[in-house]
Amino acid sequence: MQRLFTLPCLLLIVMLGIYILPASTMKAETAPARPFPQRVTYAANTIRPTNFTQSQQDQHVRSFYDYWKANYLVAAGTNSAGKQMYRVAFGTGSPVTVSEGQGYGMVIVALMAGHDPDAKVLFDGLWYFSRQFPSGIDNRLMSWKIENGQIVDGNDSAFDGDVDIAYGLLLADAQWGSSGVVNYTSEANRVIAGILASTIGPQSRLPMLGDWVNPNGSPHNQYTPRSSDFMPAHFRAFGRATGNSVWVDVINKSELTINSIQAKAGATTGLLPDFLNCSSNYNCSPANAGFLEGPNDGNYYYNAGRDPWRIGLDALLNNDADARAQVQQMVNWLVSDTQGQADNIKAGYTLDGTPIGDYFTTFFVAPFGVAAMTDPSKQAFLNDIYASVYNTRESYFEDSVNLLALLAMTGNYWDPTAGGGMAPTSTPINATPVPPTSTPPVPTPPTPVPGDGxxxxxxxxxxxxxxxxxxxxxxxxxxxxxxxxxxxxxxxxxxxxxxxxxxxxxxxxxxxxxxxxxxxxxxxxxxxxxxxxxxxxxxxxxxxxxxxxxxxxx
CATH class of the missing domain: 2.60.40.290 (Immunoglobulin-like)
Known part of the structure; x- marks a missing residue:
């Protein structure tokens, strides 16, 4: 049931500090190294919306962020060290926060530094809140659900929340460095180590649902991933940041799993189910109804709806051919199914393309905008998606995913790890390339194989x-x-x-x-x-x- 607040109740909420503190109460902070807007140049043969100018798109993101911040980013008291904490509410006025939302918030706030003068204070407060409620299984990770300042519904982790939290810390290091009160690099490495040790399958190298999963248990184990936990751009950043090549294996195993579904159950549409059930050789099928959350666990629903965005980012940021092919399979079907009209995208589908919900929501539309960016022939479809979502407000989950997709569609989502893949630049879109002023260096020949083989x-x-x-x-x-x-x-x-x-x-x-x-x-x-x-x-x-x-x- 939706909770309704009368005006006195809303005034009481404000008096109790539910909304963020005024900017005047916050200390001046270090200027970000990469202030919004960044206007990143993505991989070759990708596109951006053309129905609005770059300046208009940047303003769309600013406006959406200001709305998102006012409705979902709230003060949450102080920790034992007296540090102000912040949390992302599970809806306007909600006492609930989940680690997923905390991760969204840390990524969003770090990317919006420069527009928001309080971004560093807010980011640190989000981090402090995540540390206030560690998982009871691996305390490097965050407990997945907090209500009224208490851990509820199991003291354990959810994979995606911690992965976004770690990525947010890498962004924070790129923005403000790690010599301040919070050593972002050290904390990121600590969280990444916890993710790898407790939520990546030791043999499968697939994301597990959380640190509560027994890798060899039943029905949930290291071969039963959630498709929206395939976050290859994040995994690639973790590998670069830590120097640990295991993340390459995690990417490859995730891609094998996606390809298995797209070659069989999702062959017509390219869609992935919310949850998968795989054998040890990555022969995968959709999970049965009721596997974890409900009757649509084996369908493209409110988990898998993030897949085109999560996978598409790897194509945009890293020019990954496999990610590009995977999301293009989805988009090719969708354009045909909807006659290229974003308003015809439905709220969930079975893997054969049968609609589940007969209504429009940005949650199922905005991620396809990121996917459409990988195919220049989909310019009209991308423009239609962008026009349908940039000014549409719904609720916490939809709005958070929409804002993250808008950051990507407008060229303002970037990879904080240095020297890998498509290094972000501030070059305006469609800028004329400048030829090199000197002869490119001769490539260094490969090192001979060491004597030990x-x-x-x-x-x-x-x-x-x-x-x-x-x-x-x-x-x-x-x-x-x-x-x-x-x-x-x-x-x-x-x-x-x-x-x-x-x-x-x-x-x-x-x-x-x-x-x-x-x-x-x-x-x-x-x-x-x-x-x-x-x-x-x-x-x-x-x-x-x-x-x-x-x-x-x-």
């Missing part, structure tokens, strides 16, 4: 008689790092690679080579990197047994 693990993840996915992991067994790598092998049959991720491929007949991407060129001593690919074949599909790395056998 290497190891290659080739795993066929999913096989459907005419096609397959494969995962390849290269381990450097030597005592020195390997800078640049090319792996070659020979197929025994007529296998043909159709798409590769985390490496670039070249194939001539049965001879194949895979060369590192720009961001995973270095394999540290004792470390590993992974890449994967789609392929087709007829007859048999035997795994290769001999590999050559930088000219030496593995």
């Amino acid at each position: 290497c190891q290659v693990d080739y795993t066929i993840g999913d096989d459907w008689s005419t096609g397959f996915t494969a995962q390849v992991t290269i381990t450097n067994n030597g005592s020195t790092a390997m800078d640049g790598w090319t792996l070659t092998w020979e197929f025994s049959g007529n296998q043909q690679i159709t798409q590769m991720w985390n490496a670039s491929s070249s194939q001539s007949g049965t001879q194949v080579s895979a060369t590192n991407a720009g961001w995973n060129a270095t394999i540290p001593a004792g470390g590993s990197v992974s890449f994967g690919f789609h392929g087709t074949y007829s007859g048999t599909n035997k795994a290769p047994t001999e590999f050559t790395l930088n000219g030496s056998g593995c």
